Amino acid sequence: MPSNHSIHCATAPPTLSALPDVSLPAEVHAIIRKAWAAQHDYVLRLPELTRTCGRASSTVWQDIKQRRFPPPFPLGARAVGWKASEVRAWLEVRAFAARSSQKVDMQAFVTLLTSMPSP
Template sequence: MSHQTILRLPSVAQRTGSSCSIIYSLIKDGQFKPPINLGARAVGWLESDVSGFIGAHVKASRKA
C-alpha cells in the first residue's frame, strides 16, 4: 500500500502561498481539487494533489 499524506487547510494555504478563501475560490472554479472528508467537521487534501497544483503553476509561469 502506498503512503499518502493528508494536509489540512492551513498547510495547503502555506504551501500554495494562497489564502484559504482563494483556495476555495479555485475549487469552485475547477482549478484546484476539492478536499476529502476526514470526519463530520474535518477535511484535508492529498499532498500529491497540492504538489501537482504547484508544479502546474510553476510550469505555466516558466513558459512565458
C-alpha cells in the same frame, strides 16, 4: 512540516489514454502520472495547505468552486483534507505554466488529476 496522516494507494493508476482526451501539454500529463504513482501520501489540513501553496483560504475555496484547485475529501463530520500529491502536482503545473509561458487549462488539469478511481 508534513503531518503524519498517511494514505496508501495499493492499486495501479489508470493510464491517461483510458481517460477523456483533454488538450494539456505532455509535461502536465507527466506531472499527473507522477502524482498518481505516489505510493505513500499524506493529508494537508487547511492551515498547512495555505502555507504550502501560498494562497489565502478564501482564494483556495474560490478556486475549488471554479474547479481550478483539487477539492478536499472528508476526514470526518466536520473536517476535510487534501492529498499532498495533488497539491504538489498543482504547484508543479502552475510553475510549469509560468516558466514556459504555456497556457494550461487548470479546470481540465484538476478534472484529470482527480479522476483517478479510489482504491
